[in-house]
Amino acid sequence: MSPTNRTVVVTGIGATTPLGGDAASTWEALIAGTSGVKPLEQEWAAEQAVRIAAPIAVEPTEVIPRPQARKLDRSAQFALIAAQEAWKDAGFTDKAGEDSSVDPDRLGAVIASGIGGVTTLLDQYDVLREKGVRRVSPHTVPMLMPNGPSANVGLLVGARAGVHTPVSACASGAEAIGYAIEMIRTGRADVVVAGGTEAAIHPLPIAAFGNMMAMSKNNENPQGASRPYDVARDGFVLGEGAGVVVLESAEHAAKRGARVYAEAVGQGVSADSHDIVQPEPEGRGISHALQNLLDNTDLDPAEIVHVNAHATSTPAGDIAELKALRKVFGDDADHMAVSATKSMTGHLLGGAGGVESVAVVLALYHRVAPPTINVENIDPEAEANADVVRGEARKLPVEGRIAALNDSFGFGGHNVVLAFRTV
């Protein structure tokens, strides 16, 4: 029988983001407080109300050979780049089986995106209308299917224990990592490559999010547009990219002598059942997720010193989350350094949980919390409920076991909180 409550650790990380083409350059830019937001220079942007975004720092076609890239949606390209980096970072030299330190039957992949292959779908519809049925690419279906990035990562590493794609809008990446933790904890797999990806910088999503009044229209000041907790925040800035971690049972990692970044303690999950897009203003659903995390793991609130908040820079959402942290943790919230890295990366939707988990793991590993940039006048409700890391990065306690949370919430009322801890 498989053990059903195994310890899970992080042994590899990878990312490609608006701040850098890998995890190291992304981390360096996060700690330096760098904004990845830029004006949209494309011709189609001129007529949009929102003309800013956080595009990828290194174009995937600079990394993936063109014959392979043209069969992959941009979201799958990001996922493959981040997964390849994480796989190598974990010390694997080849795909499972060919690298004998991992059994393909015990290896999984769980990569999620919020929207899937939206640019492929829309581009191919343009082909259909402009050039006719015969010219629609035969690769369209495997490119646009939401499980495409997960399936391609599964093929890359040779995963046969299961390849999955949980979808929950902007909580998707975190839900993927939570699902992967459970696969290992319950004994279904020894190693799982997990994370999130998104590539939605295209006129239709920008117009749609813009018309929902969800995005910042601060076109005159791109680098100052994503400003969680600031009184002048007016919505999120769309980012793109992917973040991937390699999760592994502690036993499997020890057996092959792998470097361990952190323990993946577990997840807390809930649903608001309040509104299809509006957050529940008091953060009740988020509180429920945080409480589930405490009930389902041995996490001690006293050891939580850092929270990578969901905080997308929307007026209602940013505050609801901080209220929930205060409600559940009480005075323990005083020692939690809260960082909103979306102030720098923009909001990667389904990619956010992946990239921000990489950021949390590195924050614990280096014992430093990234800053929240652009907080010039902090919202009094934010200040009353949380200790927001503003302006510059902040050192975390240098000694003892410390833990950190990564919050992700999605349209539809999905709440996922992931917890990591030093080893």
Added chain:
Amino acid sequence: MAATQEEIVKGLAEIVNEIAGIPVEDVQLDKSFTDDLDVDSLSMVEVVVAAEERFDVKIPDEDVKNLKTVGDATDYILKHQA
């Protein structure tokens, strides 16, 4: 004006290069699309559509399965081009 065998091979080589990244000089009459040129079944559909446009020929789906090598495709196009 109908294309010659040489022109067709050259055209197919450029198409295969574009789709599968195989160097044009490796695309020879005796080469199999799937076994030698890294053209999978979906990419073969792309090769066929590109060849139809380039050589003004119709290649029905039921004939595609008979086009195993570059030579097969070249002969087919020579015979059926408008």
